Amino acid sequence: DTGVSQNPRHKITKRGQNVTFRCDPISEHNRLYWYRQTLGQGPEFLTYFQNEAQLEKSRLLSDRFSAERPKGSFSTLEIQRTEQGDSAMYLCASSLTVGGNEKLFFGSGTQLSVL
Amino acid sequence: DAKTTQPNSMESNEEEPVHLPCNHSTISGTDYIHWYRQLPSQGPEYVIHGLTSNVNNRMASLAIAEDRKSSTLILHRATLRDAAVYYCILRGYGGSQGNLIFGKGTKLSVKP
Numbered sequence: 294d295t296g297v298s299q300n301p302r303h304k305i306t307k308r309g310q311n312v313t314f315r316c317d318p319i320s321e322h323n324r325l326y327w328y329r330q331t332l333g334q335g336p337e338f339l340t341y342f343q344n345e346a347q348l349e350k351s352r353l354l355s356d357r358f359s360a361e362r363p364k365g366s367f368s369t370l371e372i373q374r375t376e377q378g379d380s381a382m383y384l385c386a387s388s389l390t391v392g393g394n395e396k397l398f399f400g401s402g403t404q405l406s407v408l
Numbered sequence: 409d410a411k412t413t414q415p416n417s418m419e420s421n422e423e424e425p426v427h428l429p430c431n432h433s434t435i436s437g438t439d440y441i442h443w444y445r446q447l448p449s450q451g452p453e454y455v456i457h458g459l460t461s462n463v464n465n466r467m468a469s470l471a472i473a474e475d476r477k478s479s480t481l482i483l484h485r486a487t488l489r490d491a492a493v494y495y496c497i498l499r500g501y502g503g504s505q506g507n508l509i510f511g512k513g514t515k516l517s518v519k520p
Contacts, residue, residue, distance in 0.1 A: 297451075326507060335495060335510030336452065349507060384451050394440045394499060397508060399451030 297400035313371045318387030328384040417515045420486045428481040430496030445492040
């Protein structure tokens with residue numbers, strides 16, 4: 294168990310550029326979550342997948358954001374035409390649902406800075 | 409999901425017990441109480457969860473009030489490594505549980 298892996302750890306981009314983040318969950322975890330966190334705030338839910346199906350999306354996930362989880366393994370989060378307000382830590386988590394309350398395991402996040 | 413209320417910050421001395429309170433007066437009968445913590449520059453990590461009975465694990469204890477409208481996370485002997493933001497979260501059981509909704513949490517400082 295190598296934990297949830299996120300790449301890159303840091304990303305600096307110019308406003309208007311597109312960025313893509315990758316998350317590799319713990320193997321065999323069927324659920325994968327994306328959160329966003331700004332300084333001094335708790336993580337805010339963006340979206341989650343069960344296997345390859347995207348089951349829930351937050352209103353925070355504007356049409357510039359898209360997430361995919363092909364084949365139910367790794368996931369990517371793309372932000373198009375980045376804005377300065379997109380600057381945040383993007384966190385990925387995974388879990389295994391076994392019919393009851395599951396624990397989420399978080400990665401260390403990708404810190405995005407939009408200049 | 410029902411809301412929780414936590415103090416913004418707390419201080420503790422190293423090697424002393426810490427009691428972190430959480431109020432959740434609108435909790436429903438099927439809501440579990442989860443605690444996560446977030447160390448500086450890391451993602452949140454699971455600490456403990458419970459439904460009605462008090463729970464213990466290697467990290468902490470969870471004391472749940474009889475009416476379930478409040479709970480307390482207990483760190484028996486705080487260490488400097490326990491300095492973190494602690495989040496109390498309610499989560500429904502079964503079916504499509506959806507996501508965890510985090511509040512601002514309690515920032516715990518531990519003094520040597």
